Amino acid sequence: MESNRLRLEGVPLPGLPEILPGADLGRVIVEAVERAAIAIAAGDVLVIAQKVVSKAEGRLRALEDVQPKEDAKRLASKLDKDPRFVQLVLEESSEVVRAQRGVLIVRTRHGYVCANAGIDVSNVPGDAVSLLPEDPDGSARRLRAELAKLVGTAPAIVISDSFGRPWRVGQTEVAIGCAGLEPVDDQRGKVDALGRELTATLTAVADEAAAAAGLMRTKQGREAVVRLRGLERYVTESDGPGAKALLREIEEDLFR
């Protein structure tokens, strides 16, 4: 039946345990899959919340261990933020994009533009904050290889975080790392349903996958991993270019 040609299915894995630094995240995910009596098949996409990847990689900092420098202190005072928090944001950033009205938007060292360099206090125990993974595409590749070893098939991996947008209210989940998924579907040069050439049509597949998974999470829950099925046409054998391909080159950024 034609309506079955495409079908997207998103299923969150039930509560992962609290992830500690050094945790074997691949094994934790496989155990959650088994507990849920579901399976990981070739062509599946696992969208994994950045927070659990950061925790497993030990990307946590206790604010009490941070010594703010002068520029962090000045910025913190202007924005009414904790100077130790601002110090961490600056260390994670290559550039401050905007700092006003209590909002600190930076370009991270990876090249992502987001608030507070993605540093977050929610769902982190104690006086700690979580930083983004050092190399989220690398994290995705490692996790993919680990899962391939554990379950015998390599699902695509997307590591996602919630980012705000300049002109729209609210956050959506976007891909900050991926492996085994075509991050961008380039349809330039293809034709529309009337045979006319499409221009400027690049679909940010990895970001739409992250957003779809975002619909399946609650901040109160522990749905850190969502299995998406139905995206087989974007799943690749090789790890591919990663979410880095979603970064607009600085020289193409119209908003500098």
Next chain:
Amino acid sequence: MESNRLRLEGVPLPGLPEILPGADLGRVIVEAVERAAIAIAAGDVLVIAQKVVSKAEGRLRALEDVQPKEDAKRLASKLDKDPRFVQLVLEESSEVVRAQRGVLIVRTRHGYVCANAGIDVSNVPGDAVSLLPEDPDGSARRLRAELAKLVGTAPAIVISDSFGRPWRVGQTEVAIGCAGLEPVDDQRGKVDALGRELTATLTAVADEAAAAAGLMRTKQGREAVVRLRGLERYVTESDGPGAKALLREIEEDLFR
């Protein structure tokens, strides 16, 4: 089973016929649903591509009927675009946000910031271009009421379009109109899994729904309508505030 608590399912309706101005879009959708032997149930969300709504509402213009004024001619020459096209963009806009390197980003009269005021030449017959609906939230409300009459239950409606983003490559689908769906899930004041208060957590549900539907479309196909199931917790009895709630107030826009 806990893993069945949440489950997202997206199914595109098979090929709609070419939509002509004045088409009864509600009836066209119901007929496509029947052909696909699927159903529309309470709690479903129908994500409908802007293009078919614009066509049904007669929001098409033939470029040969457009007389460009001086400012459109100047801008067109600078950007290497058709002055008649630029004239239409300016008529649909309240403000030019950026005009450089062949890219024309405006704030539309509705308040959306996007390239070319959402005016598009693909999948439009002849020498015509399609404009965004006059009032996409109103279009969503009317379509919802019409579907309620035809099928006896009112699904939530999202009208979506593909927008680019300033710092990321590619487009994602976003909501430009909605009815019967909570467009933003405001989790401020709620607590995380560790009982700590969440700050600045507003999930753009309608945009994530549009993005999920975007994964189920091909530009070559005619998958103009995607049925999402599994978002019942965001579906409301009343039409609600619409996608207008996703517009950041101009005075809150950090990027002016």
